[in-house]
Amino acid sequence: MTLRINSRGSQVVKLQKELKAAGLAVGKADGIFGANTLKALKTFQARHHLAVDGVAGPNTWRALLNDGKKPAGAAAPKKTTPVASAPRGSLVSGYVNGVAKKIRVASIGNGKALRSDAAAKFNQMKAAARRAGVTLTPVSGFRTMAQQRSLYAAYRAGRGNLAARPGYSNHQGGRSVDVSTNGSYSSAAYKWLARHGRAYGFVNDVRGEPWHWTFRG
Numbered sequence: 685m686t687l688r689i690n691s692r693g694s695q696v697v698k699l700q701k702e703l704k705a706a707g708l709a710v711g712k713a714d715g716i717f718g719a720n721t722l723k724a725l726k727t728f729q730a731r732h733h734l735a736v737d738g739v740a741g742p743n744t745w746r747a748l749l750n751d752g753k754k755p756a757g758a759a760a761p762k763k764t765t766p767v768a769s770a771p772r773g774s775l776v777s778g779y780v781n782g783v784a785k786k787i788r789v790a791s792i793g794n795g796k797a798l799r800s801d802a803a804a805k806f807n808q809m810k811a812a813a814r815r816a817g818v819t820l821t822p823v824s825g826f827r828t829m830a831q832q833r834s835l836y837a838a839y840r841a842g843r844g845n846l847a848a849r850p851g852y853s854n855h856q857g858g859r860s861v862d863v864s865t866n867g868s869y870s871s872a873a874y875k876w877l878a879r880h881g882r883a884y885g886f887v888n889d890v891r892g893e894p895w896h897w898t899f900r901g
């Protein structure tokens with residue numbers, strides 16, 4: 685049964701009990717889907733790489749019911765958020781060719797991150813571009829599964845740029861960065877990158893996307 689904010693009844697009690705069993709605070713299992721239940725559900729969805737929509741649909745229920753069957757002591761994996769400003773970078777849940785993989789990411793500015801080796805090269809490249817009077821602004825770097833799922837859904841619905849199947853984007857491996865180019869091959873950023881990107885290991889590998897650069901170094 686699909687449950688959402690303001691749902692009520694015995695199924696909501698069940699949902700609240702499952703969330704509690706998963707170690708999340710929902711307060712009293714009172715059968716009213718309120719703010720605490722919503723918050724706990726979203727946390728659960730993020731931990732399980734589900735769409736973080738706060739709606740308990742079939743996928744979420746499956747994960748909830750499986751979660752409860754884990755042997756005692758097998759705690760749900762800690763949610764990893766890129767604290768990318770940490771000097772050594774931070775460990776996050778990435779995906780490479782459809783396989784979940786822990787990767788270390790580091791900041792590339794503008795709140796974005798890349799796999800640490802790619803980030804180091806990107807930052808060198810950004811500094812070189814700046815010396816040449818060109819600003820490289822990252823608008824997307826490493827993406828979580830939830831972020832890729834939402835971009836893919838938008839793309840499939842005709843509302844967004846081409847997005848790779850969740851699990852298969854080089855953004856999820858922390859190797860691809862989208863740089864602000866106003867979508868134009870004549871932008872200063874694109875032109876500079878076309879000349880110098882390769883020297884730093886970055887190639888423009890998606891046709892029609894002047895902004896998308898992948899680290900192959």
Ligand SMILES: [Zn+2]
Nearest residue numbers: 860861862896
């Ligand atoms: Zn991209």
